[in-house]
Each structure stands twice: as structure tokens, then as C-alpha cells.
Amino acid sequence: MTALVLLDHEEGRIRQAALSAVTAATKLGDVHVLVAGADAVAQEAAKIAGVSKVLHAVDARYAHELAEPLAALIVSLAGGYDHIVAAAGAVGKNVLPRAAALLDVQPIPDVISIVEADTFVRPIYAGNALATVKSSDSKKVLTVRSSAFDAAAAEGGSASVEVVAPVESPEVSKFESVHLSESERPELESARVVVSGGRGLQSEEKFHILDPLADTLGAAIGASRAAVDSGFVPNDYQVGQTGKIVAPDLYLAFGISGAIQHLAGMKDSRVIVAVNKDPEAPIFQVADYGIVGDLFEIVPQLTEELK
Amino acid sequence: MKIVVPVKRVVDYNIKPRVKADGSGVETAGVKMSMNPFDEIAVEEAIRLKEKGVATEVVVVSIGVQQAQDTLRTAMAMGADRAILVLSEESPEPLAVAKVLKAIVAKEEPGLVILGKQAIDDDMNATGQMLAGLLGWGQGTFAGKVEVADGSVRVSREIDGGTEDVSLTLPAIITADLRLNEPRYASLPNIMKARKKPLETLNAADLGVDMTPRLTIVSVAEPPQRQAGVKVGSVGELVEKLRNEAKVI
Numbered sequence: 001m002t003a004l005v006l007l008d009h010e011e012g013r014i015r016q017a018a019l020s021a022v023t024a025a026t027k028l029g030d031v032h033v034l035v036a037g038a039d040a041v042a043q044e045a046a047k048i049a050g051v052s053k054v055l056h057a058v059d060a061r062y063a064h065e066l067a068e069p070l071a072a073l074i075v076s077l078a079g080g081y082d083h084i085v086a087a088a089g090a091v092g093k094n095v096l097p098r099a100a101a102l103l104d105v106q107p108i109p110d111v112i113s114i115v116e117a118d119t120f121v122r123p124i125y126a127g128n129a130l131a132t133v134k135s136s137d138s139k140k141v142l143t144v145r146s147s148a149f150d151a152a153a154a155e156g157g158s159a160s161v162e163v164v165a166p167v168e169s170p171e172v173s174k175f176e177s178v179h180l181s182e183s184e185r186p187e188l189e190s191a192r193v194v195v196s197g198g199r200g201l202q203s204e205e206k207f208h209i210l211d212p213l214a215d216t217l218g219a220a221i222g223a224s225r226a227a228v229d230s231g232f233v234p235n236d237y238q239v240g241q242t243g244k245i246v247a248p249d250l251y252l253a254f255g256i257s258g259a260i261q262h263l264a265g266m267k268d269s270r271v272i273v274a275v276n277k278d279p280e281a282p283i284f285q286v287a288d289y290g291i292v293g294d295l296f297e298i299v300p301q302l303t304e305e306l307k
Numbered sequence: 308m309k310i311v312v313p314v315k316r317v318v319d320y321n322i323k324p325r326v327k328a329d330g331s332g333v334e335t336a337g338v339k340m341s342m343n344p345f346d347e348i349a350v351e352e353a354i355r356l357k358e359k360g361v362a363t364e365v366v367v368v369s370i371g372v373q374q375a376q377d378t379l380r381t382a383m384a385m386g387a388d389r390a391i392l393v394l395s396e397e398s399p400e401p402l403a404v405a406k407v408l409k410a411i412v413a414k415e416e417p418g419l420v421i422l423g424k425q426a427i428d429d430d431m432n433a434t435g436q437m438l439a440g441l442l443g444w445g446q447g448t449f450a451g452k453v454e455v456a457d458g459s460v461r462v463s464r465e466i467d468g469g470t471e472d473v474s475l476t477l478p479a480i481i482t483a484d485l486r487l488n489e490p491r492y493a494s495l496p497n498i499m500k501a502r503k504k505p506l507e508t509l510n511a512a513d514l515g516v517d518m519t520p521r522l523t524i525v526s527v528a529e530p531p532q533r534q535a536g537v538k539v540g541s542v543g544e545l546v547e548k549l550r551n552e553a554k555v556i
Contacts, residue, residue, distance in 0.1 A: 010467065010468055015467070017467075064471075066473065067436065067439075067446055067448070068439075068445060068446070071440060089467050090449065090464075090465070090466040090467045091466075091467075093432050093436075093448070093449075094436060094446070094448050094449070095436075096436075097401070097432070097433035097434075097436035097437050097440070098436040098437065098439060098440035098446065099440070100402070100433070100437065100440075101402065101405055101436070101437035101438070101439075101440035101441050102440045102441075104402070105402070105521070106400050106401065106402040106520070106521035106522055107401075107431075107433055107437075108522065109430070109431055109432055109433060110430065119525060122430075123430065123530070124333070124428065124429050124430050124527070125318070125324040125333055125427070125428060125430070126427065126430065127530060128323065128324045128333075128529075128530070129324060129326050129333050129527050129528065129529065129530070130527070130528050130529075130530050131524055131526075131527045132524070132525040132526045132527075132528075133522040133523065133524055133525065134522065134523045134525050135521060135522055136521050136522075136523065137521050170443045170444070170445075171476075172443070172444060172445035172475055172476045172479070173445040173446070173473055173474070173475050173476075174473060174474045174475075175471070175472075175473055176461065176472035176473055176474055177471070177472045178466075178469065178470070178471045178472070179469045179470045179471070179472075180468040180469040181468060181469045187467075187468075189467075193555075193556075217556070234469065235451070235465055235470075235486060236465065236466075236467065236468055236469050236470075241427075242484075242485050244467075249555050250549070250553075250555040250556065260323070267533055270553075270555065271549070271553045271555045272533075272536075273545065273549070279538075284535060284538070285533075285535045286533045286535065287535065287536055288536035288537075288553065289536055289537060289538075289539055289545055289548055289549070289553075290536065290537070290538045290539070291538065291539055291540075291541075291542070291545060292538060298542055301542040302542050302545070302546070305542055305543065305546045306546065306556065
């Protein structure tokens with residue numbers, strides 16, 4: 001059996017989350033990947049361990065990974081594959097259900113475990129329950145949570161690269177512009193350490209107290225929905241049910257009370273540290289280590305201790 | 308321009324879901340049900356477009372059991388003009404829902420279909436994309452901002468590292484993200500008025516759609532629970548534990 005993985009990329013680099021999708025696909029059989037983008041991205045894809053073939057779509061219509069042309073392309077390639085897989089990020093969630101509809105398949109989103117080639121575990125009700133589902137479709141279309149699968153090694157493979165011809169699709173969408181949050185830090189979903197702030201940070205200005213700590217730890221910065229809604233940080237920082245799902249080795253929560261919807265996004269982290277001035281905050285019920293106190297004193301101390 | 312907004316009846320946002328003892332699913336009997344919160348945002352956006360004079364009529368559609376008409380009445384109390392209830396067994400899958408909606412779209416000929424990006428029960432995040440695929444329309448998913456002008460719609464989409472703007476030829480599909488707007492509360496007079504608004508009932512079978520699920524639920528289980536750890540007295544103690552006990556730094 002062979003699986004086709006849609007490898008999404010950002011600013012000319014393959015997203016870390018896509019490497020986790022490759023790992024998931026290796027559990028299903030031989031792995032081919034589809035890259036819609038520049039030559040450099042296809043060359044990078046060919047080096048991923050466990051990938052035997054790279055399908056490279058070079059046409060300009062695929063440059064921004066728009067769902068309409070990309071879904072049509074996937075459908076045209078789907079014949080030879082038993083599984084079509086992508087990371088459960090913005091690209092995979094946008095493109096794969098559309099392709100599934102065109103293939104008359106019910107997609108299986110957010111897979112966290114592969115039981116059999118047709119049976120998968122996925123969270124429902126914001127992770128309050130785990131459903132094991134078995135698909136009767138002849139092809140399976142799935143997105144996988146990057147937090148549940150280790151990233152495939154970016155080096156070590158030597159796949160062949162095959163250019164695939166563009167296919168016709170309705171010309172109904174046009175890319176206009178992209179606005180990415182500028183950051184030198186690792187991607188939130190795949191970072192080993194995440195430093196996260198909540199309403200307790202008080203303001204956009206004060207939120208920056210987390211920067212030196214994140215720099216010291218090489219961590220990504222996240223936030224609770226309360227912090228995002230208060231305008232301290234942009235939307236894409238949000239960890240939780242409606243934001244990003246993370247499972248780093250170390251998650252440090254500062255001034256986050258621990259609403260259910262936030263816990264849904266981080267409770268699978270290996271080690272959780274919580275700092276909150278309220279000893280009754282629900283975050284302490286999931287934290288391995290807690291400190292009750294003023295984060296504005298604790299964060300600089302911690303940064304200093306770790307340097 | 309007409310706007311169609313599909314809405315789903317789900318376990319209320321504030322209720323903690325309970326897995327059934329036999330592992331067959333999540334308990335819904337006797338549990339408070341409400342409109343899926345993302346669908347409320349979709350309804351609100353459609354009503355705002357009507358208030359701006361961009362849309363002429365807002366039609367809400369629900370696919371499910373008889374009680375889904377409560378959800379449709381709520382949408383009409385917010386300001387939708389009329390409703391269609393497509394009766395079907397509880398909880399059809401997104402593929403079947405998309406097929407039903409395709410049939411509704413053929414009948415209603417809307418310029419926009421606005422959906423919530425996902426339902427908070429099955430968390431599928433698929434129906435809008437699937438409907439767009441079946442119709443061959445453009446899709447503006449995870450919308451944070453929507454502007455309609457001259458036969459097209461510009462959508463600011465929430466993506467992994469920030470936002471992306473796309474423009475779509477009308478008719479088109481939009482799926483609402485959390486920050487598209489803040490839905491209004493229905494006032495009592497509007498709730499009364501909504502009772503008199505038209506609600507048409509159809510059967511999924513009459514639309515020629517096969518609702519048979521493609522996914523079988525093998526089991527539903529509680530996720531492993533995390534145990535509360537320890538409170539430490541100082542930063543020094545925390546660093547010592549992270550280094551020597553948890554070994555994460």
C-alpha cells in the first residue's frame with residue numbers, strides 16, 4: 001500500500017508539522033509526497049527519511065496552496081493511493097476535505113493514532129472524548145495531529161522527484177496577500193518548549209516579559225484565548241480548542257487560569273509548569289509543577305536561573 | 308443576493324461532555340442543546356451583510372432531528388428570514404450534509420453560503436470545504452474578515468503563521484472562524500416574531516441523498532486524565548526539578 005502526503009510549506013520551507021504527517025504515513029505503507037511550490041522545497045522534500053518519491057507540482061496556480069487547484073490536483077493523482085494524508089494545519093484542513101468530497105470519501109480529521117489501515121483514533125468534543133472510527137471508504141483521506149507523531153528526519157532520504165502536470169480546476173479563487181507574524185522562534189505546534197501567557201500578563205507591552213525566557217529556552221511563544229481576545233498578541237499565538245494544539249516536552253503557563261478550552265490545546269504536553277497568583281486556578285490540576293506567585297517577579301528570576 | 312447559512316444543534320458549549328458507559332458515544336439525552344457557536348457567528352455575518360444592503364434574504368438550514376427546529380428558530384430570532392429543516396437520523400456525516408446542502412443550493416441559488424468552520428461535537432471542520440468541492444465554488448475558510456464587492460468576496464483567512472487574503476468569485480463558500488464577529492443576542496420581541504417566520508420541513512431521502520455513514524464508531528473513550536503535580540516554593544526549586552527530576556532542560 002502507498003500513501004500520498006501533502007507537504008505544506010511556508011516561506012520556502014517545509015513546515016515541521018508536515019514531517020509528522022510523513023511519520024504517520026510510514027505506518028500505512030510506502031510514502032510518496034506531493035509538494036506544490038518552488039524547486040528548493042521539492043529538493044528539501046526528497047531528503048526526508050522514509051519518502052520514496054516526490055511529486056512536484058510547479059505551475060504558478062499551486063504557488064499559494066489554494067484549495068481549489070490543489071484539491072483538483074490531488075484528485076487527479078489519487079488513483080494510485082490507498083491513503084491521502086496531510087498535517088492537520090491550516091493547509092491540510094482547507095484542502096483535504098475538498099479533495100475528499102470530489103473523491104466521494106468522508107475524511108477523517110485530526111488523527112492521533114493509527115490502529116489499522118482503516119481504523120483511526122481522533123479526539124471529539126474538544127478532546128473530552130476519543131473516538132475510534134473505522135472507514136468503509138475505498139480510499140482514506142486523513143489529517144493528522146502533529147503533536148501525536150514525531151517528525152520524520154529532515155535528512156537521510158534520497159527520493160526521486162517527478163514533476164506532475166497541472167490539471168484544470170475552476171478558476172474561482174485568487175491569492176491576494178499574506179501577513180505572517182514575524183518571529184525567529186520555532187513553530188508553535190512543533191516546538192520542544194512553549195512559553196505561554198494569559199490574561200495575567202495584563203497588556204501587550206508587559207507580554208514581552210516572556211521574550212527573554214523564550215529566547216533562553218529556544219521556545220515558541222503561545223497564549224490563551226483571553227490574552228488574544230485582550231489584544232496582547234495576534235490570533236495565531238492562541239493555544240487551545242479553537243487555536244493550536246501543542247504537545248511539547250515542556251509547557252510553561254504564566255498567568256493562565258486553565259479554561260477547559262485552553263487545556264484542550266496543551267494537556268498532552270510531557271511536562272507542564274504553571275505560575276499563577278491564584279492557588280485555586282484550574283491550571284494547577286494539570287500542572288506537574290506549580291508556583292503560586294507574581295509572574296512579574298518569577299519570570300525574570302527564572303530567566304536568570306536558566307541562563 | 309440570497310445567503311444560505313447551515314446551522315447545527317449540538318451539546319451546549321458550557322456542558323462538559325460525558326462519555327456513555329457502554330463506550331458507544333457521548334451522552335446527549337437530557338443534555339442542554341444549543342446552536343453550534345461557530346454557526347452563530349455565520350448567522351451573525353449573514354445578518355450584518357443584509358443590514359448593510361449586500362444581501363436581500365438570509366435562509367437558515369439544519370439537517371437533523373425534529374428538535375433542530377429550535378436551533379432554526381434561534382437563528383430567525385437573531386434575524387434570519389426563513390428556515391429549512393431537513394429531517395434525518397441524528398448526526399449525519401459532513402459528506403452527507405454537504406450533499407444535502409448541494410441540493411438546497413440548487414433550489415435556493417444563493418450568492419453565498421456561510422458556515423461555521425467546525426461543529427464543537429464531532430470537530431470535523433469539513434462540511435464547508437466539501438460543499439465547495441461538490442459545487443465547484445471557491446472557498447474562504449477560517450474567515451476573520453469578509454468584504455463583498457462587485458461579484459466577488461475578499462476573505463481574510465486565519466492560517467498557521469498569521470493571516471492570508473484571498474478573493475473569490477461569487478457564488479462562494481465562507482466558513483466562519485472565532486473572530487469574524489460577536490454574535491448578537493436575540494431580543495424577546497424578536498424571539499416572538501421568529502415563531503411566525505416560515506419553516507419548511509423536508510426529508511433527506513426526498514432530496515435523493517444517501518445518508519449512510521462511511522465511518523463506523525468502534526468505541527468512544529475518556530482521554531487519559533492528567534494528575535495534578537506538586538507546588539514548589541521557589542524558582543530555584545522549580546529549576547532543580549526540571550533539570551533533575553523531569554529532565555526537560
